Amino acid sequence: MKPTPVTEASIQHAADLLRHGQLVAFPTETVYGLGADASNPEAVAKIFAAKGRPADHPLIVHIAGAERMADWADQVPEAAWRLAEQFWPGPLTMILKKRESVPLAVTGGQDTVGLRVPANPVALRLLQAFGGGVAAPSANRFGRISPTEAQHVAEELDASVACILDGGPCAVGVESTIIDLSDEVPTILRPGRITRSQLKAVLHADIRLSSQTKIRAPGMMAVHYAPNTMALLCPADTLIAMADDLCAKGQHIGILAFSAEIAEIPCLHILRLPADAELYEPALYSSLRALDNLQLDTILIEQPPDHEAWAAVNDRLNKATV
Numbered sequence: 141m142k143p144t145p146v147t148e149a150s151i152q153h154a155a156d157l158l159r160h161g162q163l164v165a166f167p168t169e170t171v172y173g174l175g176a177d178a179s180n181p182e183a184v185a186k187i188f189a190a191k192g193r194p195a196d197h198p199l200i201v202h203i204a205g206a207e208r209m210a211d212w213a214d215q216v217p218e219a220a221w222r223l224a225e226q227f228w229p230g231p232l233t234m235i236l237k238k239r240e241s242v243p244l245a246v247t248g249g250q251d252t253v254g255l256r257v258p259a260n261p262v263a264l265r266l267l268q269a270f271g272g273g274v275a276a277p278s279a280n281r282f283g284r285i286s287p288t289e290a291q292h293v294a295e296e297l298d299a300s301v302a303c304i305l306d307g308g309p310c311a312v313g314v315e316s317t318i319i320d321l322s323d324e325v326p327t328i329l330r331p332g333r334i335t336r337s338q339l340k341a342v343l344h345a346d347i348r349l350s351s352q353t354k355i356r357a358p359g360m361m362a363v364h365y366a367p368n369t370m371a372l373l374c375p376a377d378t379l380i381a382m383a384d385d386l387c388a389k390g391q392h393i394g395i396l397a398f399s400a401e402i403a404e405i406p407c408l409h410i411l412r413l414p415a416d417a418e419l420y421e422p423a424l425y426s427s428l429r430a431l432d433n434l435q436l437d438t439i440l441i442e443q444p445p446d447h448e449a450w451a452a453v454n455d456r457l458n459k460a461t462v
Contacts, residue, residue: 158175161180161186163300174301201242232319
């Protein structure tokens with residue numbers, strides 16, 4: 141499936157495909173999504189089949205504006221309206237109690253639903269043209285590296301998708317922050333670009349970090365976002381020695397690094413990423429995918445700082461590595 145340039149006609153065509161129960165891949169500011177009509181259980185089932193995704197894993201419903209929350213959520217607390225005003229459109233997903241009409245196929249059999257208004261203009265135009273909610277996980281095979289370019293979708297899903305809208309590289313590059321507002325105390329289920337501190341500043345309330353093992357939202361598995369090549373996360377002070385050891389054993393290795401000293405390792409397959417978290421995030425998945433495509437023996441990834449700004453990156457890398 142060759143990606144389609146974005147025009148008014150291609151967006152209208154994609155909206156028509158959604159109405160007819162087909163799958164459409166489209167860009168968001170986080171990653172490319174694999175979309176289906178969220179009100180159509182048969183269409184939603186195609187997402188799970190295309191990705192090889194377990195049926196008990198909930199999906200995020202993308203909507204065109206905060207005013208559509210009540211179409212999907214049975215109860216919209218004041219906290220949700222406040223967060224929507226501050227962060228939507230944007231990389232924040234809110235978990236709310238679902239309306240009875242929301243298909244259980246979308247929610248993984250749970251009584252909650254995840255809602256998000258994406259900031260990408262192509263995604264918003266598609267949602268407006270479609271007129272309803274679009275259930276959309278990342279447009280890749282389940283558990284693998286998320287796609288941040290249209291060609292990544294074509295490489296992974298090909299004929300499973302009726303249309304791939306090519307909106308260029310994703311600006312944020314890691315999945316949205318997910319906050320559960322269905323209980324008394326708000327809980328972050330997945331870190332993203334929007335941090336705990338930012339959320340607390342808006343809600344003026346305590347926000348927990350989830351320690352649950354039950355899959356309440358996307359991205360909560362212990363192994364996720366992973367390349368096919370074995371990947372190891374290494375502190376900067378041990379990465380060089382590990383690289384030397386693996387090379388001495390005849391391994392072909394790749395390195396993802398951001399600090400100056402690591403970036404000077406004489407390795408054929410080293411990718412140098414920015415040392416700023418917000419610049420690192422958009423480059424992460426495409427860089428990891430590039431190394432994965434080289435059929436190396438091992439990928440070594442320099443451990444980012446243990447700082448709130450890097451929480452999303454550390455979460456993804458911890459799940460993508462051995």
